[in-house]
Amino acid sequence: MNQSDSLLGPGTGDNAISLEDINSNRKKRNLDMFLEELKRGQEKRELKQQLRKSKRQGRAAHSDAPSADSGLLTQKRDTKQSAHGTGADDGETTNLYITNIHTDVDEQALCMAFAKHGPIASVKIMWPRTPEEFSRQRNSGFVSFMDREVAASALSDMDGQQFNGLPLRVCWGKRVPLPDEPVFVLDKDNPRRMPPTGHPFNAKMPTNAGNEDDIPEVHVEKPLDHRLVRLIHWTIEHVIAHGPAFELHLISRKADDPRFAFLTDYGLPEHVYYRWRMYSFLNGDTKHKWRDQMFFMHDKGPVWIPPAVTGQSSAADEMTWDHEHVDTMSSEAEEEAERSRGDLRRDTLGKRARDRLQRRVRRVQGAAAQRGAIAEAMAFAIDHAYAASDVVEIVCQSLADQTALPNDKLSKLMLISDILYNCSAPVPNAWRLRQAVEERLDRIFEDLAIAFRGIDARLKAEHFRKTVLAVLAVWEAWMMFPGKDMHKLAAIFL
Numbered sequence: 001m002n003q004s005d006s007l008l009g010p011g012t013g014d015n016a017i018s019l020e021d022i023n024s025n026r027k028k029r030n031l032d033m034f035l036e037e038l039k040r041g042q043e044k045r046e047l048k049q050q051l052r053k054s055k056r057q058g059r060a061a062h063s064d065a066p067s068a069d070s071g072l073l074t075q076k077r078d079t080k081q082s083a084h085g086t087g088a089d090d091g092e093t094t095n096l097y098i099t100n101i102h103t104d105v106d107e108q109a110l111c112m113a114f115a116k117h118g119p120i121a122s123v124k125i126m127w128p129r130t131p132e133e134f135s136r137q138r139n140s141g142f143v144s145f146m147d148r149e150v151a152a153s154a155l156s157d158m159d160g161q162q163f164n165g166l167p168l169r170v171c172w173g174k175r176v177p178l179p180d181e182p183v184f185v186l187d188k189d190n191p192r193r194m195p196p197t198g199h200p201f202n203a204k205m206p207t208n209a210g211n212e213d214d215i216p217e218v219h220v221e222k223p224l225d226h227r228l229v230r231l232i233h234w235t236i237e238h239v240i241a242h243g244p245a246f247e248l249h250l251i252s253r254k255a256d257d258p259r260f261a262f263l264t265d266y267g268l269p270e271h272v273y274y275r276w277r278m279y280s281f282l283n284g285d286t287k288h289k290w291r292d293q294m295f296f297m298h299d300k301g302p303v304w305i306p307p308a309v310t311g312q313s314s315a316a317d318e319m320t321w322d323h324e325h326v327d328t329m330s331s332e333a334e335e336e337a338e339r340s341r342g343d344l345r346r347d348t349l350g351k352r353a354r355d356r357l358q359r360r361v362r363r364v365q366g367a368a369a370q371r372g373a374i375a376e377a378m379a380f381a382i383d384h385a386y387a388a389s390d391v392v393e394i395v396c397q398s399l400a401d402q403t404a405l406p407n408d409k410l411s412k413l414m415l416i417s418d419i420l421y422n423c424s425a426p427v428p429n430a431w432r433l434r435q436a437v438e439e440r441l442d443r444i445f446e447d448l449a450i451a452f453r454g455i456d457a458r459l460k461a462e463h464f465r466k467t468v469l470a471v472l473a474v475w476e477a478w479m480m481f482p483g484k485d486m487h488k489l490a491a492i493f494l
Helices: 003-008 019-063 067-086 107-117 131-135 148-158 226-242 244-253 258-263 269-282 311-317 323-340 351-363 371-383 385-399 406-422 431-438 441-453 458-478 483-493
Strands: 095-101 120-126 139-145 169-172 217-219 303-305
Touching: 095 107, 095 148, 107 120, 107 139, 107 148, 139 148, 148 169, 226 244, 226 258, 226 269, 244 258, 258 269, 351 371, 351 385, 371 385, 371 406, 385 406, 385 431, 385 441, 406 431, 406 441, 406 458, 431 441, 441 458, 441 483, 458 483
Parallel strands: 217 303
Antiparallel strands: 095 139, 095 169, 120 139
């Protein structure tokens, strides 16, 4: 036996099968099996496609049926959808299942519509994902309340209600866990505050968003109140001029002023407008013209969509108003800016504050001076009590004006009396106003005496005398000053 026969084993020779032939046959069998699997998979896919196609053709045939049958089919489909929630009422669920929602309605709009009934625990719209769902042209969703009774009231009221042109269909949904705190509570004092979306600046996802890569959008709305628009513009101008410190100062000083809620209430559309306008001004836009193309304010942030440019509304924002509106908007902002620079002593009035007080004091004139004018000047004095000496000095100078009529002087005396009556208010430094008036009492009644002696008409002079002495009697009843000082003042006057 030769060497090759011993290696191949018995039965080998010319008809023996080599190892290469065996491996080759195995490879062929494996390839055939793989190709057969691919073929079977392709046949299954083609069969599924044919089944889907036949189902679509069947539905299309049904859609060509008479209108009455079509309406019946629609009702059956709606009943089938509503059954999602009808059987889910376990007597404790607070979750509502809503169908027939217009495609333009998003979670925020749905939340605002149902929030009038009570606190909202969660809101969800089932956005369409497939072509078949898109073809329905309506969506469904869920609104969960924090309380069962509130949810029952919402179901009774909202079922059948027209919302964005379509009647809502509302029924009970499967119970869901409730959070410790509601996600949204409608602010009845400020119904424009929107529910939080979880995105910066309360940005919203695009309507019918179905892609995880969709970018949230911030839609900027211009306030309808032109006075508020002008106040926002003035605030922005001074923040740009004096820096972020002015904004922080304004927030601390105006925390209780609803006009400045746009500074801190991120749920307000006015706050979004304020932030966009700040960015717009810093990038060269003006009050009348701005770029209305969408843009990114921050990297990886939401896309901002500015309001449309309308020349008419911009012109209305710059209209000329009376002194009262200018005083309460622009001058107030200028006064805050003046104090934020740190050039003034803490116990003095700035130029802007002086101008505002002088305008108020000038309105207090005549025998029939309106209580509103006196109240405004008095309130300004109390609010600026930190500069009591300057405040009282301005009032005394107005009373000492030689060109003022006697009735005007009496009106100023009534203003001083109102300031004294309210100097005990729980306001910082209000007590200083009484001290500042006391230091000028002699001068005040000397000026009143000069005016009294200058009245020629006997009846007018008697009315002037009785009014001044009546004020002194009231101060004595209030025990505002010592009794001996009251007699001294009466002697000076008479």
